[in-house]
Amino acid sequence: MMPWSDMLASGALPEWAVALLSPSALPWLVVSLPLLGAAVLSALSAPRVAAWVNVGVAALTLGAAAALLALPAEATGLLRAEALNLPLLLLAALVGLSGAIALAVLPPHEGTARAFTAGYQLLLGATHLAVLADDFAVMWMALVLAVMTVAMLAALMRGPAALAAAWKTVLLGGAGAGLALLGTMVLAMATQPLTGDANALSFDAMLRVGREAESGLLTLGFVLLLAGYGVLAGLVPLHAWLPDAQAEAPTPLMAIPCALLGNAALLAVLRAQAVASLNPAWLPPGVLLLLAGLAGIGFAAAALWRQRQAGRFLAVCAIGQIGLAAFAFGLGGPAVMAGLLQMMAATLALSAAAFAIARASALRGGADGMHALSGLATTDPRLGWGLAAALGALAGLPPLAQFVSEFLLVQQAVARLPWMALPLGIGLVALAIATLARLRGLCFGPAPESARSGVAGGARPRTPDGARLHPSPDYRFRAAEGARREPTLQPAAGAPSGTPEAGEAGAPDDAPASRPAEARAELPSGLRVNPPGQARAETLADPQAPAPDPGRTDAPVLPASLPDNARAHALAAIRASEAEDSVPLHPAGGEAVSILILLHLLALLALGLFLPGSLSALLAEAAKVAG
Amino acid sequence: MSLESIWSSLSVSGLAHLLGGAVLLLSFMLLVRRRPMPAINGLAAQGGLLALVALCHAALRDTSQLLLVAGLLAVGQGLLLPLTLREWVRRLGLRQGISVAAAHRPGVGLAAGVALVLLAVLALLPVTSGAAMGMREDLVLSLSVILLGLLVMAARHNPLGQAIGLAGTVNGALLGVLATPGLPLLPAVVLAAMAVPLSTVTAFLAMRPPAGDAG
Numbered sequence A: 001m002m003p004w005s006d007m008l009a010s011g012a013l014p015e016w017a018v019a020l021l022s023p024s025a026l027p028w029l030v031v032s033l034p035l036l037g038a039a040v041l042s043a044l045s046a047p048r049v050a051a052w053v054n055v056g057v058a059a060l061t062l063g064a065a066a067a068l069l070a071l072p073a074e075a076t077g078l079l080r081a082e083a084l085n086l087p088l089l090l091l092a093a094l095v096g097l098s099g100a101i102a103l104a105v106l107p108p109h110e111g112t113a114r115a116f117t118a119g120y121q122l123l124l125g126a127t128h129l130a131v132l133a134d135d136f137a138v139m140w141m142a143l144v145l146a147v148m149t150v151a152m153l154a155a156l157m158r159g160p161a162a163l164a165a166a167w168k169t170v171l172l173g174g175a176g177a178g179l180a181l182l183g184t185m186v187l188a189m190a191t192q193p194l195t196g197d198a199n200a201l202s203f204d205a206m207l208r209v210g211r212e213a214e215s216g217l218l219t220l221g222f223v224l225l226l227a228g229y230g231v232l233a234g235l236v237p238l239h240a241w242l243p244d245a246q247a248e249a250p251t252p253l254m255a256i257p258c259a260l261l262g263n264a265a266l267l268a269v270l271r272a273q274a275v276a277s278l279n280p281a282w283l284p285p286g287v288l289l290l291l292a293g294l295a296g297i298g299f300a301a302a303a304l305w306r307q308r309q310a311g312r313f314l315a316v317c318a319i320g321q322i323g324l325a326a327f328a329f330g331l332g333g334p335a336v337m338a339g340l341l342q343m344m345a346a347t348l349a350l351s352a353a354a355f356a357i358a359r360a361s362a363l364r365g366g367a368d369g370m371h372a373l374s375g376l377a378t379t380d381p382r383l384g385w386g387l388a389a390a391l392g393a394l395a396g397l398p399p400l401a402q403f404v405s406e407f408l409l410v411q412q413a414v415a416r417l418p419w420m421a422l423p424l425g426i427g428l429v430a431l432a433i434a435t436l437a438r439l440r441g442l443c444f445g446p447a448p449e450s451a452r453s454g455v456a457g458g459a460r461p462r463t464p465d466g467a468r469l470h471p472s473p474d475y476r477f478r479a480a481e482g483a484r485r486e487p488t489l490q491p492a493a494g495a496p497s498g499t500p501e502a503g504e505a506g507a508p509d510d511a512p513a514s515r516p517a518e519a520r521a522e523l524p525s526g527l528r529v530n531p532p533g534q535a536r537a538e539t540l541a542d543p544q545a546p547a548p549d550p551g552r553t554d555a556p557v558l559p560a561s562l563p564d565n566a567r568a569h570a571l572a573a574i575r576a577s578e579a580e581d582s583v584p585l586h587p588a589g590g591e592a593v594s595i596l597i598l599l600h601l602l603a604l605l606a607l608g609l610f611l612p613g614s615l616s617a618l619l620a621e622a623a624k625v626a627g
Numbered sequence B: 001m002s003l004e005s006i007w008s009s010l011s012v013s014g015l016a017h018l019l020g021g022a023v024l025l026l027s028f029m030l031l032v033r034r035r036p037m038p039a040i041n042g043l044a045a046q047g048g049l050l051a052l053v054a055l056c057h058a059a060l061r062d063t064s065q066l067l068l069v070a071g072l073l074a075v076g077q078g079l080l081l082p083l084t085l086r087e088w089v090r091r092l093g094l095r096q097g098i099s100v101a102a103a104h105r106p107g108v109g110l111a112a113g114v115a116l117v118l119l120a121v122l123a124l125l126p127v128t129s130g131a132a133m134g135m136r137e138d139l140v141l142s143l144s145v146i147l148l149g150l151l152v153m154a155a156r157h158n159p160l161g162q163a164i165g166l167a168g169t170v171n172g173a174l175l176g177v178l179a180t181p182g183l184p185l186l187p188a189v190v191l192a193a194m195a196v197p198l199s200t201v202t203a204f205l206a207m208r209p210p211a212g213d214a215g
Helices: A003-008 A014-022 A026-043 A045-066 A086-105 A113-132 A136-154 A160-195 A201-211 A216-231 A241-248 A254-275 A285-306 A310-331 A336-362 A383-395 A399-418 A418-444 A472-479 A533-543 A565-579 A589-609 A615-627 B003-032 B038-060 B064-092 B107-129 B134-153 B159-180 B186-207
Strands: A488-491 A527-531
Touching: A003 A241, A026 A086, A026 A113, A045 A086, A045 A589, A045 B064, A086 A113, A086 A254, A086 A336, A086 A589, A086 A615, A113 A201, A113 A254, A136 A160, A136 A216, A136 A241, A136 A254, A160 A201, A160 A216, A160 A241, A160 A254, A160 A589, A160 B134, A160 B159, A160 B186, A201 A254, A201 A310, A216 A254, A216 B107, A241 A254, A241 A285, A241 A310, A241 B107, A254 A310, A254 A336, A254 A615, A285 A310, A310 A336, A310 A418, A336 A383, A336 A399, A336 A589, A336 A615, A383 A399, A383 A418, A383 B107, A399 A418, A399 A589, A472 B003, A589 B186, B003 B038, B003 B107, B003 B134, B003 B159, B038 B064, B038 B159, B064 B159, B064 B186, B107 B134, B134 B159
Parallel strands: none
Antiparallel strands: A488 A527
């Protein structure tokens, strides 16, 4: 390939293009394109146009990021592309593009699309800036912007639950930002006498002078940065905001912004570790990362079994994967390569799983409980198998990239810290078992009745004698309230508790007009459909009622005495009413999502079977820098 | 360097540390004040003190950047943030209402705060044995204010109290920023740090449901 400077000087390009593509301006282009896109998108009101502008900006950013590969390595400045950040930047731009396409065919919840796409591009710009920044202060500013953007995205549904999740994100992220800022300043105090004023916080300059810097200050700075950025990365004792933010976001695609933020924050921790380990003091910096990594793996292995909501499930998967990467960075040396590979593979697999879950959720009428999404392979084989492959990659199944990185990680652990290999091995096996068990339920378990009878997104269900079921109108305030839980069915007050007459299920088409609007849909056996908020309120009002069991909220509660066909009708009515509320399905959505998942899986396969030559060279160099 | 100039620089750096100590004292006040208005006033005073600290450092280091930063701090932390918090209190009618302090026994909170400051001192002094003395004091003050802010955040159960704790945390980090000599991007960093509590409070005011008991 022609050297970059020759290509620019050849005269084939106009003046402005040469100026834009010069080595000092190109990194800024990668950052400013998404930020400009965010500004444009926040002003665009036409959803179709906005979706394609989103895709176009993401594609341009990917092009600019790919052009960074051709840049000469010795470029300097506030932003610098180097071996350590280029793989993650390319990955972020790639996932940013596929996420933008997915957003175009799987729009988020009604009324939030415009803010979500604008926030999405803002986050892409902020994380690209954080990844590219050579200066720790610029990195800090970018990460603060990114975490505030994630909090904004989590708040878009505006219900009490969403606002609480956003508030949690802001508080924890703000506290983390404060600690990280102090850590940055401590690093600057340690190295500033040696580097000089102009680049007191440059990562490159710090690496050069780190050996002579004051060791106590370096270690203190690293500990503060780990505590601060660990919040944003989702390292385990500090991860509390991540599942809430993902669960309350308007779409399961929220997993992508959260994963990109986590990658950028963990890269910042890795850089601080690289500087601090040049002159370690009382505490080798890797130890804390090793412990946080093990805690993350253990937490995910234990918590994966309990997740009942798709967003939370993906968040816990992400916490486990970040834990693996943190463990690898803590080991240091060639294991850094495994950690970087792990981060890249995890982001690819998590986003593929998010596409599949977002599509499945749209197909099943906006449901997002794990129970309501189960059995995908029977109702929608392509989607189910795609999701199974993505989750299999997260579990570390052989031909895909995670297997390679985990293999490398275990090998390094055995070689360098044999006594750490045992807990790592146990954690890996437990994590794989938990992921595979949830995979089995989600993809190959029994599908809910409504999905099997083909209700989702389509016509309302009918009773055996042809009458249509009318769900209650007040059920709709699920969307207004912002609660993302499945409804519960409770026996209506005064309803006979005996065996119901299933034949009288539902009302004929003309009946609802004669009923008072506030009378909730009488389902078979005197059940009525209660919106979750109301169900909660009634439970509070009745002191005799048992406390609501949070674990069971995503499975409709039906009395055991209900005959099977009545149960089916009740469930079908609920699902159909949800389908009316949700956004209409994109006609080409199924194909587009399948192709996206397939491309991600191919990338994972390529990373797993043969590392592309230039990428493996980059990763090896990165391991040399940071190990 | 003449003796006089050394004397003057010593006294100015001593003044900066004194003001830093006053910021720490105000953090303790945030911990024990029970009504929202006095807590907000304490926060405003903290912002003003930060601006004075920046002025002291500007006199010590002789940079015009720090004068700009002092102005930014006075306007942002000393004026805008307290005014926004006052607006929050006014909208919710909290003036006579809920207390922002969860602790009914202020002694417990005070003891926890003192323990945190001791922790910061004991943890930092051996670690930073090689650093200059002034820098160590600044670090201890800054970390203590951050930890007290985190304690305020953890001890409050209402959003207003938590926002005040967040602002206290950021003030502590800003104290550390001001103590670091020779930062090239100082005004930008200070602006970004001030934006964290301000944007949080503004966004909460804009997005919270029109009626509710959050406050």
